Amino acid sequence: MTMRYITVFAALVALIVGVAMTMGSAFTMRLLVEASAYALIAMGLNIQWGFGGLFNFGILGMLMVGGFAVTFVSYPVNHAFWQSAGPLMLGQVVLGAAIGAVLIWFAHRVQRFGVTGAARGAVIVVAWFIAYVIFRSQMDPAANYITSTSGWVGGLGLPVLLGWAFGGVLAGLIGYLVGKVSLGLRADYLAIATIGIAEILRAVIKNLEWLTRGTLTVSPISWPVPNPQFYQANGADITTSFILARGGFLAVVAVVVLIALFLIHRAYVGPWGRMMRAIRDNYIAAGSMGKDVTGRQLEIFVFGSVLMGIGGAILVSFVGIYDPSSFQPINHTFIIWVMLIVGGAGNNFGALFGGLFIYMVWMLSEPLAQSLFTTLSGWSASQGWGAIPDIETRAVQMRVFVMGLIVAISLRFAPRGLLPEFIKRND
Amino acid sequence: MNDFIFFFNQAIIGGVVLGSVYALGAVGVTLIFGILRFAHFAHGDMMTMGAFIAFVLAGAVAAMGIAFPLPTGFIVVPFAMVIAAVFALGIDKGFYAPLRAHGAKPVTLLIASIGVTMMIQGLIRLIFGVGTYSFFETQPKKLIRIDLPFEGVTRPISFSEPQLLLVLSTIVAVVALHYFLTRSRLGKGMRAMADNPDLAKVSGINTRLVVRVTWVIAGALACLAGTMLALDVSLKPDLAFNIVLPIFAAAILGGLGHAYGAIAGGFVLGFAETLAVFNWAVVLRPFRDALPEWIEIPNTLSLVQSEYKLTVAFVILVVVLLVRPTGIFKGAST
DSSP states (O other), rough: OOOHHHHHHHHHHHHHHHHHHOOHHHHHHHHHHHHHHHHHHHHHHIIIIIOOOOOOOOHHHHHHHHHHHHHHHHHBBBBHHHHHHHHHHHHHHHHHHHHHHHHHHHHTTGGTTTHHHHHHHHHHHHHHHHHHHHHHHHHHHHHHHHHTTSSSSOOOOHHHHHHHHHHHHHHHHHHHHHHHHHHTTTTHHHHHHHHHHHHHHHHHHHHOHHHHGGGGGBBOOOOOOOHHHHHTTOOOOHHHHHHHHHHHHHHHHHHHHHHHHHHHHHHSHHHHHHHHHHHHOHHHHHHHHHHOOOHHHHHHHHHHHHHHHHHHHHHHHHOOBBOGGGGOHHIIIHHHHHHHHHHOOTOOHHHHHHHHHHHHHHHHHHHHHHHHHHHHHHHHHHHOOOOOOOHHHHHHHHHHHHHHHHHHHHHHHOOOOOSSSOOOOOO | HHHHHHHHHIIIIIHHHHHHHHHHHHHHHHHHHHOSSOOTTTTTHHHHHHHHHHHHHHHHHHTOOOOOOOOOHHHHHHHHHHHHHHHHHHHIIIIIIHHHHHTTHHHHHHHHHHHHHHHHHHHHHHHHHOBBOOSSSSSSOEEEEEEOSSTTTOOEEEEEOOOOOHHHHHHHHHHHHHHHHHHHHHHHHHHHHHHHHEEEEEHHOOOOHHHHHHHHHHHHHHHHHHHHHHHOOBBOTTTTTGHHHHHHHHHHTTTOOOHHHHHHHHHHHHHHHHHHSSSHHHHGGGGTTOOTTTTTOOOOOOOOOOGGHHHHHHHHHHHHHHTTTTTTTTTOOO
């Protein structure tokens, strides 16, 4: 087993060195930073799916929430907003939402006053409707006012690292709500519910122009370490400045990943991990042993979401632009699943390996496909059939196909991943 | 009266058209779930694939210089459905059948269907690029207008020819499916297997054949739905990927594994979406004089903004999953 770990990670290092030799150090640094962030997200999914057996197809939503958090915390303060009547109007919105929440709370407890059955259902529906109307009547003018007077809310102007942490907290909070409403569902239903909630989150974040600037996008988002422009101002040439700045970023991300890996590995081998595996493998038996199945599942759902939120925040702050419409299910949900399936669900090192490896395959299949197509095109032109049109846009799409093929092959021939879950037995 | 015709054109026709697409898609999803017990995520991409098959066929027919009074894309649908059914069988043979033979859990099949989704999407974009195509580049898209014989009515009821064909072919497909499921031996076998696979097997039903027939029906219906949707709007690689979730919502709303439920769920969702974004102020305007003065009709009075149209389906999906996960009609569960 140890041999396998050494082989797999040695192959990964060889791949990285090979990429650095052919594509240059600056590109490799960028690849490694992004791959590490994806590895962190894959570890988050490993907590949910590998430890707890919980389907989460709403990873995209968590990444968007994390990205929003880092944008909100670290972007400079928008004074035009704070000096306008905007904050006051938002206060009214909160008040309206609170009134609605109280109304709904009472409606759900209406059976204490002797209203039951269909009548109770009707009361609940009416209460939700009234709450919605109250909320909309406050929200719409406030949103219009803010977008017309000050553009958007702006940020808080705090350090980026705080933004990453806030990304984790906010994603954990959303994860708690998502888990609270949907963890009663099993397997396929849970997958569909989480993907539905993620799509709702995506639509909301994309259209809340007053809060996130929506499709107008926010940039630049600062780095926790000096950026290339800083090194360039101090006299470094462009390539060196990118290597230095990205290297610094990579160091910070690597520290975050290693801390997360250390913590979740400790948790996994400890009693907590054993309990989670027991719940995953047989929740009825675990429940009969006195374990709080739903509560524990909620716990892992939140933990996984926290890692995903931090990963999303890191990605957004590295790219430097928050563009809600750039988040796509294939690039931000399905690819994480491919990482975990290939790496090995239930194995933290498998998730780490899968995240790094699959992201590299994803990024490298584009230039590889491009060179393949160029060769093919040259051949077909020499045969008199004409060249292949639009090679560049087609090569970008090749990677989606490659990912699908990888997951199909992996499920068929290595269903437990390259580094399968390792269960220690004391007998 | 004109305002009501506006309401009819916008909300009712829109709801029926959208509902038909959802219903056709949801029937396929629900049949696969009933027989094979997994949520087949690649169904949306099978719809897109079917639409592209029809597009290629229509292009070939048009290149031969044959013209029809109906849209060429509609004429070639039966042939496209046959090809799509063969593709569906091939996908099952290539990716799902080996996993089933290894005794994989439904969850693994669900993940495999994600892989198939990505492969189909990648291939479609690889071959056709990311651009938008139209079935109506060489022939016009006909509009049908019906003037109403009432006094003071200037606005006609209007819809396009593809929309009419979509609704008609949905009705034909649903009736045919109904007779297949209730009258034919195979259809009865399918329903038996959906109810209890083991019992169906020991009763001598050829379950392998049933699985194959399920894929044929699902592939053909997906092709029909995709082509009709592409005829109504336009053809692009993410045509159906964006509506696969509303389709799942429709299937769950009707109860997964329940063919009639899926049809009902599709129409409920179609109407819910169009009614939720409809601007109700238009309908209220004729009563402006009858209302007391202190009530002012705002310019826009829709339940949700139109940006959130698709979100309506997801909200309904989540609410149904929480309140009644078995759907309107009691569906199969895992």
